[in-house]
Amino acid sequence: MNEFELIKNYFQQLAKKSLCSLNLNDDVFFDKKNRLVISVDTYVEGNHFIDFKKPDLVIKKIIRSSISDLICKGVKPKYYFISGSGNKKSFSKSNLLKISKSLNDEQNKYKIFLSGGDTVFSNKLSFTITSIGFANNIIYRNKAKVNDDIYVSGNLGDSYLGLLVLKKKIKLNSSLNKYFINQYFMPNIQLQLVNHINKFANTAIDISDGLLTDLDKMLNTQQLSYKLHLKDIPISHNLKKVLALKNLPKVNYISRGDDYQVLFTASKGKKSIIKKIASNYGIKLTKIGSILKVDKKPLILDHKNREISIKNKGYFHQF
């Protein structure tokens, strides 16, 4: 059973349709009357982060992952709650100092602050982050239109390379190691987008599970298809270098998740405003494909417009 089936079979009927317009099937909950936007996510050691050897970096990663849910909806995160379950070792004085310092760094960077939380004893380390923002409206999932362009912010794949480095599944020089590990723990989330995305996006999601998995999620109840151009999918200079050096196919590195970039669609007429905003505010926004009618099959095309088959579309939570 995947998480969609789980929600649909057991929890959907508990939501109040009139108020909970997102119906449990979105990154956030939006209470329009009270302008309240909430994201709740749990991060477990060994699953969402490898271990807790670098508490300062793990904390940065999970805070960014949490507020990324709000950012992709065009909502400025305002404050957050952190609930930690762990043992004495995880919450030693030295680790608590690192956690506190990291939270402080993130608070200054993203203009958010701690509102509360909970610390409980458990042999398994996990954190639940509740992030709160306020907005008159948000950008929903399932609002793409046929012929929309598909865009993504920033670069994809760096975080996955960082994971491979951390798991010792790839060997690079120390400067590249450091670069990718930093991208894994501290993704360049796009706070600036919150002030502009509502000017052009029809629908949006943040990429946590992988480009293709999240593209499917963004369109999930819609009868739509898509085509993507592999050559247009933005990757960093460093990732290009590694792919060339190791002779690795790009297609295997762009949909592995943990990117926390914003995936969105926009009508073709929005092309110039998107270009302008990207340039004025220094936000990298790249057109990577378009939305098709459902009678077309989803396609990923190479530089010669040939179809590419892709094995791993990203991460699916299974129970």
Add this chain to the structure above:
Amino acid sequence: MNEFELIKNYFQQLAKKSLCSLNLNDDVFFDKKNRLVISVDTYVEGNHFIDFKKPDLVIKKIIRSSISDLICKGVKPKYYFISGSGNKKSFSKSNLLKISKSLNDEQNKYKIFLSGGDTVFSNKLSFTITSIGFANNIIYRNKAKVNDDIYVSGNLGDSYLGLLVLKKKIKLNSSLNKYFINQYFMPNIQLQLVNHINKFANTAIDISDGLLTDLDKMLNTQQLSYKLHLKDIPISHNLKKVLALKNLPKVNYISRGDDYQVLFTASKGKKSIIKKIASNYGIKLTKIGSILKVDKKPLILDHKNREISIKNKGYFHQF
């Protein structure tokens, strides 16, 4: 290090004082400008609940525990988020059905609804509940006044007896067993109080860790003391029966926690309105003592006004 020290040493400075008036030292976070009241709590198997053999009952207990934080502040809970971490066994189809049904029961009973959440894989079972309400004002901790009467809602101690039954540390007949186990899993939280408590209470807290521990928490930054009359502390007819039958001292059974009753103080002049509201709405509210100046020592008095010493004041979370 207890939870107060943990908050004070590592997290207090991350809260925004101007907005977060409760400063992490209360049951809830209150954003007055947005009228938003939030409680976040994590419940771990083996700590907050013994095991998951009765998923339906565990779910009821943790939902009530969570909304109890709002109720004691005079805030009606409106919706909630539930994040579960667990393995395939904990989240089997049969358990998910029970969880879903229990949530539905609680939703109908307390007029709340599910807004979202998260389910992640972990070998250790835990739940984080985020409960949300809206209010123009709330009843804070640390607002007791010298000579205030101290009150408690409902009865204390039944839940602890239930725990002893579940842990096989006390033997009772099957009807008493059932009664106390039900009280342990389904405490009679006082939703009705939210509409009235702001008419009389100066300060309030819900009793989760134990009467005396939570009384200390309610007054924690205040230079105040108290006296309690043991004979006035309300216990159920069934608990009275067990204490008499087994020749157990009442004092050892009234501050063990998990009661989820509301502890509050009120000026002496509020006595008649408290009596009236209690009677009109069928809410049991009992005066159990009074607030003293700090130069007096905290006292628990027996029926002859002799001082009683008490070993176990309740539960303190330690790291």
